[in-house]
Amino acid sequence: MGFFNAVLGNAGEMDLNDATEELATILGQGEQIELAYKLIRDMIILTDRRLILIDKQGLTGRKVEYRSLPYKSITMYTVETTGHFDLDAELKLWISGQHDPIALEFNGSTNVYALQGLLAAKIAGK
Numbered sequence: 001m002g003f004f005n006a007v008l009g010n011a012g013e014m015d016l017n018d019a020t021e022e023l024a025t026i027l028g029q030g031e032q033i034e035l036a037y038k039l040i041r042d043m044i045i046l047t048d049r050r051l052i053l054i055d056k057q058g059l060t061g062r063k064v065e066y067r068s069l070p071y072k073s074i075t076m077y078t079v080e081t082t083g084h085f086d087l088d089a090e091l092k093l094w095i096s097g098q099h100d101p102i103a104l105e106f107n108g109s110t111n112v113y114a115l116q117g118l119l120a121a122k123i124a125g126k
Contacts, residue, residue, distance in 0.1 A: 012107045016033050026052070071122040073097075091106065
């Protein structure tokens, strides 16, 4: 099912140790990863300081865009859980200065409640 979720564009949970090792060069001193999700090559990382969206581009994936979003820039978000016929969960983020939300999809095994809870805590703490 993991392969099909990746083909369909749904991110799944990633091991925090693997994410920390892979992102050691871009994490700030003392910055800790709290949640990590992977979609084939792309990643969604929630740290204790920011949300990082990682887009590996091209055939080799050597060109990488790291989009760093401080939690204070998130003005609103929605979480849509899975249903009987809709097997993916969705997160939409509205960022100050942007008109359209960023939409992210997760596979059905992702705990969107943990994701939502962490976002709520981080946004409230701005």
